[in-house]
Amino acid sequence: MTRRSIGIIVNGVTGRMGYRQHLVRSLLAIRDEGGVPLPDGDRIWPELVLVGRSEHRLREVAERHGLTDWTTDLTAALARDDVAVYFDAQVTQQREKAIRQAIEAGRHVYTEKPLAESAVAATELARAAEAAGVRTGVVQDKLFLPGLRKLKRLVDGGFFGRILSVRGEFGYWVFEGDWQPAQRPSWNYRAADGGGITMDMFPHWHYLLEELFAPVRAVTCVTATHIPERVDETGHRYRATADDAAYGIFELDGGVVAQLNSSWCVRVNRDELVEFQVDGTEGSAVAGLRSCRVQHRAVTPKPVWNPDLPATEDFRARWTEVPDNEEYDNGFKVQWAAFLRHVVAGEPFRWDFHAGARGVALAEAGLRSAREGRRIEVAGVGR
Structure with missing residues (x-):
């Protein structure tokens, strides 16, 4: 078995949804299980970079879970060579700007919904991501x-x-x-x-x-x-x-x-x-x-x-x-695993930015x- 590490920026981790469902019950749970399994026996291993606006709250979350990589500087995080995925769980008003920045940095993007505050803006994000060749996903838990x-x-x-x-x-x-x-x-x-x-x-x-x-x-x-x-x-x-x-x-x-x-x-x-x-x-x-x-x-x-x-x-x-x-796992975790397989192994993932735009x-x-x-x-x- 080979561990395939993938750097993931988790923005908004101090919020209720970002912390409970995405950090604890999805990404950390995936790590506890040894990563996301692939058909060839390899496993995808999330390397997490926590991002937020409050240094105090970020430090507290990181220390609680034994994490050391966190920052309040999103621009610096997106510029890192070891980061491949940007995830957004911020308030809706902050989301569009940050996602555009991630797309321009060439990062694959996974995000909470709504994708943007308007259907026009959401569709523009979908087209920008396609033009940049990055893969996208919207949480549809x-x-x-x-x-x-x-x-x-x-x-x-x-x-x-x-x-x-x-x-x-x-x-x-x-x-x-x-x-x-x-x-x-x-x-x-x-x-x-x-x-x-x-x-x-x-x-x-x-x-x-x-x-x-x-x-x-x-x-x-x-x-x-x-x-x-x-x-x-x-x-x-x-x-x-x-x-x-x-x-x-x-x-x-x-x-x-x-x-x-x-x-x-x-x-x-x-x-x-x-x-x-x-x-x-x-x-x-x-x-x-x-x-x-x-x-x-x-x-x-x-x-x-x-x-x-x-x-x-x-x-x-x-x-x-x-x-x-059948056995049912946490819905957020299941979709996270599917998106990571989409990014790393190219498996199909139909819940992209166009699907998110239709919801908006x-x-x-x-x-x-x-x-x-x-x-x-x-x-x-x-x-």
């Missing part, structure tokens, strides 16, 4: 969640027959920050800082709908800022200017209709923080982060509407759990629909 992989298995196996509709609920109550600390950073609720749940979640909905069912052709959306005032990390009150809820109807190729609600102002009364119900002519399924339950047409009950009598049917008990049939285009279309109060066609945008 929910495709690798156990519940949604089981759902994909059902779709591929023809379980649903003709798919009619998709209904999704995502969200939870994010505390305002006064009497209990908020679970999300305050910039999420300021439009000037790139906040808003539509731009945060619609890129996710785009790749899930596109890969599981069919491309999105039109969207109708209503957004809201339900909580007008919040308290930031320092205890100061501020006006929330970004949307904290988005209610969307997505029309897909083939006549499938998807209704997806995204909200940071909803109390959870479901088994998981996100759930999707898919209904088809032959059967239905309800999938969450980990579980997936199904009901076939042959065992579908025949309820009769009668509001004068109490309901006695236990409808949920008639659904069957889909078995795992859908978010823009949703915001435009909400602003103009009408249905927006999105066919061909970002493709």
